[in-house]
Amino acid sequence: MEFIRLIGRVFINFFEAAGRLGIFTLKVIYSCLTPPFYFKQLFSQFLEVGFYSLPVVALTTTFAGMVIALQTYTGFARVSAEGAVSMVVWIAVTRELAPVMAGLMVAGRIGASMAAELGTMRVTEQIDALTTLSTDPFKYLISPRVIAGLLMLPILVLIGDVLGICGGYLIGVYKLDFNATSYLVNTWNFMKPIDVISGLVKAGVFGFIIALMGCYNGFYSKGGAQGVGTATTNAVVSSSILILVFNYIITEIFFRT
Amino acid sequence: MFSFLKKSTKKTIPNGHVPKIKMTGVYKTFGEKNVLNGVDLEIKKGESLVIIGGSGTGKSVTLKCILGLLSPDKGSIKIDGEDVLNMSPHERERINKQIGMLFQGAALFDSMSVWENVAFGLLQGQKMRKKAARAIAIEKLAQVGLTEDVADMYPADLSGGMKKRVGLARAIATNPEIIFFDEPTTGLDPIMSDVINDLIVSCVKKLGATALTITHDMASARKIADRIAMLYEGKIIWIGTVKEIEKTTNPYVRQFIAGSATGPIHISAKE
Numbered sequence: 001m002e003f004i005r006l007i008g009r010v011f012i013n014f015f016e017a018a019g020r021l022g023i024f025t026l027k028v029i030y031s032c033l034t035p036p037f038y039f040k041q042l043f044s045q046f047l048e049v050g051f052y053s054l055p056v057v058a059l060t061t062t063f064a065g066m067v068i069a070l071q072t073y074t075g076f077a078r079v080s081a082e083g084a085v086s087m088v089v090w091i092a093v094t095r096e097l098a099p100v101m102a103g104l105m106v107a108g109r110i111g112a113s114m115a116a117e118l119g120t121m122r123v124t125e126q127i128d129a130l131t132t133l134s135t136d137p138f139k140y141l142i143s144p145r146v147i148a149g150l151l152m153l154p155i156l157v158l159i160g161d162v163l164g165i166c167g168g169y170l171i172g173v174y175k176l177d178f179n180a181t182s183y184l185v186n187t188w189n190f191m192k193p194i195d196v197i198s199g200l201v202k203a204g205v206f207g208f209i210i211a212l213m214g215c216y217n218g219f220y221s222k223g224g225a226q227g228v229g230t231a232t233t234n235a236v237v238s239s240s241i242l243i244l245v246f247n248y249i250i251t252e253i254f255f256r257t
Numbered sequence: 258m259f260s261f262l263k264k265s266t267k268k269t270i271p272n273g274h275v276p277k278i279k280m281t282g283v284y285k286t287f288g289e290k291n292v293l294n295g296v297d298l299e300i301k302k303g304e305s306l307v308i309i310g311g312s313g314t315g316k317s318v319t320l321k322c323i324l325g326l327l328s329p330d331k332g333s334i335k336i337d338g339e340d341v342l343n344m345s346p347h348e349r350e351r352i353n354k355q356i357g358m359l360f361q362g363a364a365l366f367d368s369m370s371v372w373e374n375v376a377f378g379l380l381q382g383q384k385m386r387k388k389a390a391r392a393i394a395i396e397k398l399a400q401v402g403l404t405e406d407v408a409d410m411y412p413a414d415l416s417g418g419m420k421k422r423v424g425l426a427r428a429i430a431t432n433p434e435i436i437f438f439d440e441p442t443t444g445l446d447p448i449m450s451d452v453i454n455d456l457i458v459s460c461v462k463k464l465g466a467t468a469l470t471i472t473h474d475m476a477s478a479r480k481i482a483d484r485i486a487m488l489y490e491g492k493i494i495w496i497g498t499v500k501e502i503e504k505t506t507n508p509y510v511r512q513f514i515a516g517s518a519t520g521p522i523h524i525s526a527k528e
Contacts, residue, residue: 124362124364125360132357133377133427134351135377
């Protein structure tokens with residue numbers, strides 16, 4: 001009897017959490033599309049999510065491009081297919097590495113900070129204070145963060161694409177002794193817009209997920225410092241998992257054979 | 258569930274005899290704990306009512322229900338005769354524009370300077386220009402005894418008493434018709450508590466506002482209140498003037514104002 005009760009409780013908790021997240025998401029979308037818009041908040045979130053994340057995204061994607069060139073060369077040498085390095089770097093960086101690496105890095109950087117900031121505002125009653133000052137916290141706090149996530153991640157990934165390809169080029173030409181011109185020509189000939197587009201769509205979805213989970217966990221945090229800590233952890237873990245799940249789903253949608 | 262999609266409905270015009278705030282049979286449960294068990298309360302226009310009661314008796318929940326931060330399970334809450342529980346968020350914002358609130362921990366926005374905190378309602382709610390809003394903020398800060406040089410400081414640089422003053426300045430900045438005070442003297446020394454009480458009385462009088470204060474500090478209650486109500490186990494068990502409370506024979510009220518551990522109110526070890 002106790003076991004059945006436990007199963008019931010787990011299911012109820014799951015559906016309750018899913019329902020609450022669903023309603024939160026609808027509210028967020030509604031708030032993003034209806035006035036008033038707080039442009040000052042939006043601009044500061046553009047800076048926070050986009051500009052200040054640039055160094056970490058640039059570093060990770062550059063090294064990801066470099067390492068994929070190295071790995072492909074040594075791995076493909078077994079089947080004498082070293083010439084495919086430039087193509088593999090292009091596909092891996094634009095389709096997978098740049099969006100996923102940027103997504104995970106920004107989830108750690110921005111998702112955590114959003115959850116911590118909103119969580120602290122919640123436990124110190126600053127969110128309640130906003131409501132009493134006739135300001136909708138969804139429009140003032142959450143919409144700017146979600147819009148910034150949605151728009152800035154694709155820009156970061158586009159920059160990451162360029163830097164990742166450059167990283168691969170540097171290793172290919174200066175370490176693996178490929179001819180610079182033929183490396184570039186190979187990459188150029190192999191380019192397809194869909195590779196970049198799929199990566200940018202992923203980036204937009206990841207940005208939305210990161211901001212949504214950061215805000216959701218922060219907004220509903222409770223219990224003081226420990227609650228804020230838990231909210232931060234949950235924001236990063238849940239957005240990282242969702243990024244990987246949606247990465248597969250979007251890949252399946254774009255490249256189903 | 259989808260109240261955020263509701264369209265606004267027509268505003269009703271309040272009439273002169275309608276209480277400023279009226280709560281009828283308000284119930285609120287958290288899990289299995291009944292926090293409010295049918296609260297009935299009327300606050301007249303221009304009156305200062307103080308709700309006293311021990312920790313966990315539902316004082317804060319009562320306040321949050323009136324403010325719209327929590328939704329009661331049952332009952333009605335009217336402000337100026339308008340039922341605020343079935344309002345769209347847009348209408349609720351209109352009602353909140355006539356409300357000021359001083360939070361227990363002041364709840365100042367730590368990303369903003371002191372004057373931006375005070376002027377927040379003017380800048381965001383009333384779309385006032387920065388220069389004019391700053392001038393009003395400085396005037397309100399002066400009203401609570403703070404000088405202009407505090408205006409550009411940040412909440413992290415302020416002491417507890419100064420934070421309360423800034424919170425009070427923010428609460429009165431938009432000249433609200435109703436002001437709520439949540440434990441205004443908690444965490445302050447007795448002298449600063451008295452200063453804050455005096456400021457509350459003078460600010461409320463100057464604005465002619467209706468005030469609702471929740472506290473467990475009897476010195477504060479005696480100073481601020483026109484009438485005092487006692488909340489116990491989620492119900493208003495006594496209500497009367499400051500003079501009446503000194504003479505009441507209600508054993509619960511007597512125990513509370515005497516601050517005695519013996520009496521009908523038992524505090525279990527669990528609490």
